[in-house]
Amino acid sequence: MPEYRLYYWDLPFRAVFIEMLLHEVGASYQRRDAGDLYPDKCLKMQNPGMAPPFLYDCATRKTIAQMPAILMHLARKYDYLPKRNETHTLALKTILDCNDVLMEITNYNGMQMWEKEAWEQFRYARLSDWMQVFEQTGLAHGLKEDKGFLLGSRISVADIATTALFGTMIHAFPSLETDLEENAPAIAALYRRIEKRTRIAGFLAQRREHWERGYCGGQIERSLRKMID
Ligand SMILES: N[C@@H](CCC(=O)N[C@@H](CS)C(=O)NCC(=O)O)C(=O)O
Known part of the structure; x- marks a missing residue:
C-alpha cells in the first residue's frame, strides 16, 4: 500500500511541489484525480479543505489541504526543514x-x-x-x-x-x-x-x-x- 494519496488535477501546477518532495525523500504515493474528493467530499472529511491539492496520509488516515501545509507536514516528517x-x-x-x-x-x-x-x-x-x-x-x-x-x-x-x-x-x-x-x-x-x-x-x-x-x-x-x- 502506498504511504500517501495525492488528489490533484492532471497538471503540474501545485501538485509538482508535493510530488517533487515525495520523490526526493523516497516516499510512495498514488496520484488520484481531484474530482474524487472535490467538490462533493471536501466538507465531509476530517480536516476539511476548500480545493485541491489534498494529501491523504495513510499512516494517520487524515487528509491535509493547502499546498504549503502539505509541504510543511512532509518536510517535518522527512527532516527537510532547517534547524534554526x-x-x-x-x-x-x-x-x-x-x-x-x-x-x-x-x-x-x-x-x-x-x-x-x-x-x-x-x-x-x-x-x-x-x-x-x-x-x-x-x-x-x-x-x-x-x-x-x-x-x-x-x-x-x-x-x-x-x-x-x-x-x-x-x-x-x-x-x-x-x-x-x-x-x-x-x-x-x-x-x-x-x-x-x-x-x-x-x-x-x-x-x-x-x-x-x-x-x-x-x-x-x-x-x-x-x-x-
Ligand atoms: N491555497 C490553496 C489553493 C488551492 C487552489 O486554488 N486549488 C486550485 C487548483 S491549483 C483549484 O482546484 N481550485 C478550485 C476552487 O478553488 O474551487 C493551496 O495552496 O493549496
Missing part, C-alpha cells in the same frame, strides 16, 4: 512566496484573463521583483552559482519549492528563462542543480513526457500562452 528558528520560518515564508507567485501568474486563479499591458507590467515589475526576492534570500544564506542551497549548506523544503516554482514555470514557458537569468542567476543555477538530483530527474522526465509543456490548465493557461509564446 529563523531559517525554519524562512522555509515556510519561501513556500508562501511560491504560492503567491502561483496566484499572481494566474491572475488570481484566473479571475480575469491576461491583457498585454497588465501582463507586461506583471512580467517586468512584479515577477522580476519576486525573482530578486528569491535571489537575495539565497545570497544571504551563502548560495553561489555553482553550489549551496537557498537557506544554507543543507538542502531543505525551500529548495524543492523554489525549483518546483521556477523549474516548472520555465519548462512550461521557456522564454521566461531569460528573466530568471537576469534577475536571479544563482536561483537559475540552483533550480537546474535540484532538477538533476537523481530521484527528481527521473520523476520530472516521466511526468514531463506526459504533461508536455502543460502548466495550470484551463483558460488562464491559454491566456498566458497568448502573452508569452
Whole structure:
C-alpha cells in the first residue's frame, strides 16, 4: 500500500511541489484525480479543505489541504526543514512566496484573463521583483552559482519549492528563462542543480513526457500562452 494519496488535477501546477518532495525523500504515493474528493467530499472529511491539492496520509488516515501545509507536514516528517528558528520560518515564508507567485501568474486563479499591458507590467515589475526576492534570500544564506542551497549548506523544503516554482514555470514557458537569468542567476543555477538530483530527474522526465509543456490548465493557461509564446 502506498504511504500517501495525492488528489490533484492532471497538471503540474501545485501538485509538482508535493510530488517533487515525495520523490526526493523516497516516499510512495498514488496520484488520484481531484474530482474524487472535490467538490462533493471536501466538507465531509476530517480536516476539511476548500480545493485541491489534498494529501491523504495513510499512516494517520487524515487528509491535509493547502499546498504549503502539505509541504510543511512532509518536510517535518522527512527532516527537510532547517534547524534554526529563523531559517525554519524562512522555509515556510519561501513556500508562501511560491504560492503567491502561483496566484499572481494566474491572475488570481484566473479571475480575469491576461491583457498585454497588465501582463507586461506583471512580467517586468512584479515577477522580476519576486525573482530578486528569491535571489537575495539565497545570497544571504551563502548560495553561489555553482553550489549551496537557498537557506544554507543543507538542502531543505525551500529548495524543492523554489525549483518546483521556477523549474516548472520555465519548462512550461521557456522564454521566461531569460528573466530568471537576469534577475536571479544563482536561483537559475540552483533550480537546474535540484532538477538533476537523481530521484527528481527521473520523476520530472516521466511526468514531463506526459504533461508536455502543460502548466495550470484551463483558460488562464491559454491566456498566458497568448502573452508569452
Ligand atoms: N491555497 C490553496 C489553493 C488551492 C487552489 O486554488 N486549488 C486550485 C487548483 S491549483 C483549484 O482546484 N481550485 C478550485 C476552487 O478553488 O474551487 C493551496 O495552496 O493549496
